[in-house]
Structures are given as structure tokens and as C-alpha cells.
Amino acid sequence: MNVEQKLSKNKFSVDEGNPHISVDSSRLDADTIHALTVVCPAGLYSLGERGELHFDAAGCLECGTCRIVCAGHPGAMSWTHPRPSFGVTYRFG
Numbered sequence: 001m002n003v004e005q006k007l008s009k010n011k012f013s014v015d016e017g018n019p020h021i022s023v024d025s026s027r028l029d030a031d032t033i034h035a036l037t038v039v040c041p042a043g044l045y046s047l048g049e050r051g052e053l054h055f056d057a058a059g060c061l062e063c064g065t066c067r068i069v070c071a072g073h074p075g076a077m078s079w080t081h082p083r084p085s086f087g088v089t090y091r092f093g
């Protein structure tokens with residue numbers, strides 16, 4: 001079983017219109033933006049055709065890695081856990 005197959009076992013309850021993570025890429029440098037695109041284990045950060053950062057909190061594993069990557073850029077990221085009953089439910093196996 002590969003990583004994608006394992007991740008697909010998880011269940012996600014998406015809090016539509018109330019994402020638990022928001023990113024202001026104008027406060028990030030190019031190295032940090034690149035880091036976001038490679039460190040997220042769910043692959044939720046990507047670059048558009050013009051190099052703009054795209055992010056969708058749906059599918060977040062709540063690992064906190066992106067929060068640490070952005071820690072040196074005050075105001076660039078708002079990160080909280082999802083509200084109760086929302087977010088990832090891990091299903092192993």
C-alpha cells in the first residue's frame with residue numbers, strides 16, 4: 001500500500017467557508033513558498049502558472065508542518081485546529 005492509498009483511508013469533515021488555515025503569501029519569501037509546496041504531506045500547497053501559491057485546507061492532516069515553516073514570517077499564516085466535529089479522522093489499516 002503506497003502513501004496515497006493510506007491517506008485515502010482517512011475521513012475528512014470540511015468546515016466549508018471556515019478554513020482552519022489561511023495563508024497570506026505576500027508576507028512570504030520565495031524559499032518559504034517553495035518549502036510549503038514540498039513539505040506538506042497531503043500536498044495541499046501548489047504553484048499556479050504565474051508562480052502564485054494555491055492552498056486548500058480540505059484534506060489537511062493537521063500535522064502543523066506548514067505552521068513551523070511560516071513561523072519566521074509574522075502574519076503570514078493563521079493556523080488553528082478545526083472546530084469540534086470537523087477535520088481529519090485517521091483510519092489506520
Ligand code: SF4
Nearest residue numbers: 040060061063064066
Ligand atoms: S498542517 Fe500539515 S497537512 Fe495540513 S496543510 Fe499544513 S503541512 Fe499540510
